[in-house]
Amino acid sequence: EAGVAQSPRYKIIEKRQSVAFWCNPISGHATLYWYQQILGQGPKLLIQFQNNGVVDDSQLPKDRFSAERLKGVDSTLKIQPAKLEDSAVYLCASSLVGAPDGYTFGSGTRLTVV
Amino acid sequence: RKEVEQDPGPFNVPEGATVAFNCTYSNSASQSFFWYRQDCRKEPKLLMSVYSSGNEDGRFTAQLNRASQYISLLIRDSKLSDSATYLCVVNEAHKLVFGAGTILRVKS
Numbered sequence: 001e002a003g004v005a006q007s008p009r010y011k012i013i014e015k016r017q018s019v020a021f022w023c024n025p026i027s028g029h030a031t032l033y034w035y036q037q038i039l040g041q042g043p044k045l046l047i048q049f050q051n052n053g054v055v056d057d058s059q060l061p062k063d064r065f066s067a068e069r070l071k072g073v074d075s076t077l078k079i080q081p082a083k084l085e086d087s088a089v090y091l092c093a094s095s096l097v098g099a100p101d102g103y104t105f106g107s108g109t110r111l112t113v114v
Numbered sequence: 115r116k117e118v119e120q121d122p123g124p125f126n127v128p129e130g131a132t133v134a135f136n137c138t139y140s141n142s143a144s145q146s147f148f149w150y151r152q153d154c155r156k157e158p159k160l161l162m163s164v165y166s167s168g169n170e171d172g173r174f175t176a177q178l179n180r181a182s183q184y185i186s187l188l189i190r191d192s193k194l195s196d197s198a199t200y201l202c203v204v205n206e207a208h209k210l211v212f213g214a215g216t217i218l219r220v221k222s
Contacts, residue, residue: 033209042118042201042212043158056209091157098208102148105157 004106012112018080021109025094035091124217135216137185137202146205192220
């Protein structure tokens with residue numbers, strides 16, 4: 001079974017620039033999540049999709065972050081404009097509805113904002 | 115108060131030692147519980163689910179106390195390869211809430 005695919009693996013941008021991350025979940029997983037993990041902290045949920053609808057985006061900084069999941073499969077997360085404090089690993093995960101067995105994470109995108 | 119709290123460590127133990135990690139969670143309505151392992155610069159990976167009756171997987175034993183809202187992980191006969199960060203995870207309303215993790219370093 002193919003895992004959760006993410007790209008790019010690494011990205012370095014200057015503050016105030018924009019950046020986009022892409023995720024392809026495990027086939028058949030209706031639920032997709034984007035997490036932000038700052039160094040030394042646990043992952044923090046940014047947004048949760050079920051199929052192509054948003055279930056929870058309460059912790060997404062909507063003034064600069066946006067995400068979409070067109071057609072209920074792939075998803076993109078965008079930051080515009082980036083701030084220094086956005087430097088983190090952005091993890092995409094997918095699961096069956098309700099996450100009864102936890103999630104499977106992708107390998108993440110490491111963002112550095114300079 | 116954080117939703118999921120863990121001792122950050124690090125726990126430095128010799129090979130062969132037994133080590134235990136604890137975790138508390140704040141939401142009594144939480145539905146399911148997990149331990150994830152995260153190696154340096156890698157993504158978190160599911161180590162094991164945690165059940166009310168307690169469960170064991172080889173050298174790893176997980177326990178849940180719903181009344182105290184407390185989860186534990188016991189690792190017996192520690193190996194060098196067990197060195198990692200262990201994340202306590204709680205399923206709240208179908209989304210996983212992660213603790214900050216406990217660092218384990220096993221040394222020869």
